[in-house]
Amino acid sequence: MNQPTVSQRLAQLRSQMAEHRLDAYIATNYDPHASEYSAAHWLARQWITGFTGSAGEAVILPEGGGLWTDGRYYIQAEEQLSGSGLDLFKARLPETPSIPQWLADTLPSQSRIGVDGRTISYHFYLSLQAAVAGKGIDIVLTHDLIGAVWADRPARPATPVFNHPLKYAGLTTAQKLSQVRQLMSQDSVDELLVSTLDDVMWALNIRGGDTLYSPISESYLLLSETHATLFIDLQKLPTDVAAHLETQGVTCQPYEEIATALSGLAAGRHFRCCDLHTDALLVSKLPDTVTLSHRLSYFTELKAIKNETELCNMKESLRLDGIAMVKFMHWLDQQVPGGSVTELNAEQQLQAFRSQQPTYIGDSFRTIAGFAAHGAKMHYAADIESNANVDEPNFFLVDSGGQYLGGTTDITRTFSFGQLSEQQRTDYTLVLKAVIRLTQTRFLKGSTGANLDIMARGVLWQHGIDYKCGTGHGVGLCLNVHEGPQNFSQSHKEVALEPNMVITNEPGVYREGEYGVRIENIMQVVECEETEFGAFYGFETLTLAPIATQALDLEMLDNTEKQWLNTYHAQVYAVLNEALTLQERNWLQTATAPV
Structure with missing residues (x-):
């Protein structure tokens, strides 16, 4: 089967954009955890633009658009974008506008921006929202348009996780959770969502195989004073790993149940997550009655x-x-x-x-x-x-x-x-x-x-x-x-x-x-x-x-x-x-x- 060219892929995406009345579409390589190296299933920006660098986001317009990437990839991006009709925006240079700034300046009032909300962080969503404020521009988080046109998209990974022995970790999971619960208590945090995959792996002394280069696995850890729950595809959870986690006070639920767990949080609870590594669509599931705060994960700081x-x-x-x-x-x-x-x-x-x-x-x-x-x-x-x-x-x-x-x-x-x-x-x-x-x-x-x-x-x-x-x-x-x-x-x-x-x-x-x-x-x-x-x-x-x-x-x-x-x-x-x-x-x- 011949693979469609980048031009053909862009044409298919633009057809979907027209069908859903979208004036811009954002494509990233991020999984719902904003991982640097995402599983192949999530490499939407790479598939739609042909640019293979690990860093960068694209914005597709009905005509034209652009790719933003940093100085490590300027040369490579210029070569790989040739003939695509997409412009290169050299990120982190003073003269280069950010994606939110550029969209706010480029799109007319009452436009609609589409994105798969799982693939942008809550932090990015807030910056986009702030940039277009006052122009009546809608940000639609529910459209995975690239998934609709990517015929042979790789499946989400299913490699099992494994225990990372104490002789390498130095601290038990129970000890790590206790350290973080003390920090949560000091900050009056009732519920902590850990969405950064390496933090989840480190906290629970497990490792995975979702990507070629980092032993991580798509998962969430929801922690309170009384419970610790790992949300993961249960097919990836061997019996010995689940049994060991249970001895450390950790229960396991299916990955997709995290949205239900967040939507069911009791009124008045103080919920904290890292806005840089929690996807915008998931945060949108939180009840209005919950107090939301965000900061770098405690586990990130301890792990360092x-x-x-x-x-x-x-x-x-x-x-x-x-x-x-x-x-x-x-x-x-x-x-x-x-x-x-x-x-x-x-x-x-x-x-x-x-x-x-x-x-x-x-x-x-x-x-x-x-x-x-x-x-x-x-x-x-x-x-x-x-x-x-x-x-x-x-x-x-x-x-x-x-x-x-x-x-x-x-x-x-x-x-x-x-x-x-x-x-x-x-x-x-x-x-x-x-x-x-x-x-x-x-x-x-x-x-x-x-x-x-x-x-x-x-x-x-x-x-x-x-x-x-x-x-x-x-x-x-x-x-x-x-x-x-x-x-x-x-x-x-x-x-x-x-x-x-x-x-x-x-x-x-x-x-x-x-x-x-x-x-x-x-x-x-x-x-x-x-x-x-x-x-x-x-x-x-x-x-x-x-x-x-x-x-x-x-x-x-x-x-x-x-x-x-x-x-x-x-x-x-x-x-x-x-x-x-x-x-x-x-x-x-x-x-x-x-x-």
């Missing part, structure tokens, strides 16, 4: 600070990942000179090395293996048509990660196998300097990622270079590779960094049409000292893998930076060498030799 058991397991997972990375790097050095390495077979080989490690269950995201100009696309994914041979004259950027029962990993290394230009060597060295500068930063308690982003980015700014993404993000524990609330970015999310948070450090240089350079490590926030001026924190690097040194301009590194690199490489060798073959060990010894 790893307990000692989690940290121990995270470090072991990064050790296993480091072994796989060294095997991969050794393989690259052997195979690239013979001309047999491509982006795709490099990705496959790295996955094979990871799969040899105990407790590995899958990749944490689609590997970005970008040679030369492909490396400038921050979230590039090779396919048969784009698959490039990796040869000597340019950079090969590989950003990858694994899911292990004890932790989630995310690492980027940039390789080169031949003579580089002065600009290339400068760019590579600047990126390493940025990594080192942020790693060595000490900061006062209460500092946020927004405060510290400049420590890495500023190294590049001094040379007139910037990157259109954040510098780092939190990382889950056998959960989402991008985990909040902490991050390094220029956004205004003022979340203080606290001891035992883990966060990536990944500045880069991306020269469109030429190459990309990125180096990424995972770090742990640690306590340093307390003086009369306050408590000071710093970072400990947890990632264990060599950083290529042949591309460096050593004249650009000062003695402190060289010392940091040499100390780091000595640690990498000491921790990993015994798990390697003699040939791999000899290679690692050379790769980590002092500069």
Whole structure:
């Protein structure tokens, strides 16, 4: 069966819009939980526009429309939208209007905006409502128009969940629920809806398989002082998982019953949810007699600070990942000179090395293996048509990660196998300097990622270079590779960094049409000292893998930076060498030799 083209899909959608008297239709890739990586069933924006990036929303008009995505995907989006008639809106730039602003400015009064209300958050709905206020514009949440024209839409996932043992979790479900109930009591919250999937999984010490890259499962947790109920497709709930949850005080009901449970809440109850991760259609089911408040989930905040058991397991997972990375790097050095390495077979080989490690269950995201100009696309994914041979004259950027029962990993290394230009060597060295500068930063308690982003980015700014993404993000524990609330970015999310948070450090240089350079490590926030001026924190690097040194301009590194690199490489060798073959060990010894 031939797949309809993007133009044909848009024509079918516009026919549905006309039938339902809609003047605009919003398409997202979000499931009802606003997950970053949704199951294939929910990838409506991708299907209707042809744009495959993980971030972005589309607005379809009877004629034209647009796609909003961030700086990681500008290049990719321009290519994939070509010929669709949809404009690219570069989100997060000052001159780019948000979707609500653009719709308010574009649509005439009395228009009707349609959307599958399950696929937009309550937060987005409120911003849309505020933007069009006073124009008599209706927002209709009940139309899944793309579902009506997507003939071979994948079914919703049905993979069973499984218990995540206490030896990895460190705390029982009952202990976690008790912690949150204390916080609810302090805030006078009667009913808490947990809709963020990684929060549900973490709270209940279970994991799922709804997506390729994150072990989550579509579900809700409704918590009060006296009850805890998991709403999930009961076909996905094995007997042993249900029995264990019962011992922790958790009952289970069918997924779709959550709407009934919310609509039946007693008058006067204080109900709280996270407006960023609860869908607008579900919130509309709440009775008017219930008091509604919204904030970031308590579980999100608790989950961000790893307990000692989690940290121990995270470090072991990064050790296993480091072994796989060294095997991969050794393989690259052997195979690239013979001309047999491509982006795709490099990705496959790295996955094979990871799969040899105990407790590995899958990749944490689609590997970005970008040679030369492909490396400038921050979230590039090779396919048969784009698959490039990796040869000597340019950079090969590989950003990858694994899911292990004890932790989630995310690492980027940039390789080169031949003579580089002065600009290339400068760019590579600047990126390493940025990594080192942020790693060595000490900061006062209460500092946020927004405060510290400049420590890495500023190294590049001094040379007139910037990157259109954040510098780092939190990382889950056998959960989402991008985990909040902490991050390094220029956004205004003022979340203080606290001891035992883990966060990536990944500045880069991306020269469109030429190459990309990125180096990424995972770090742990640690306590340093307390003086009369306050408590000071710093970072400990947890990632264990060599950083290529042949591309460096050593004249650009000062003695402190060289010392940091040499100390780091000595640690990498000491921790990993015994798990390697003699040939791999000899290679690692050379790769980590002092500069």
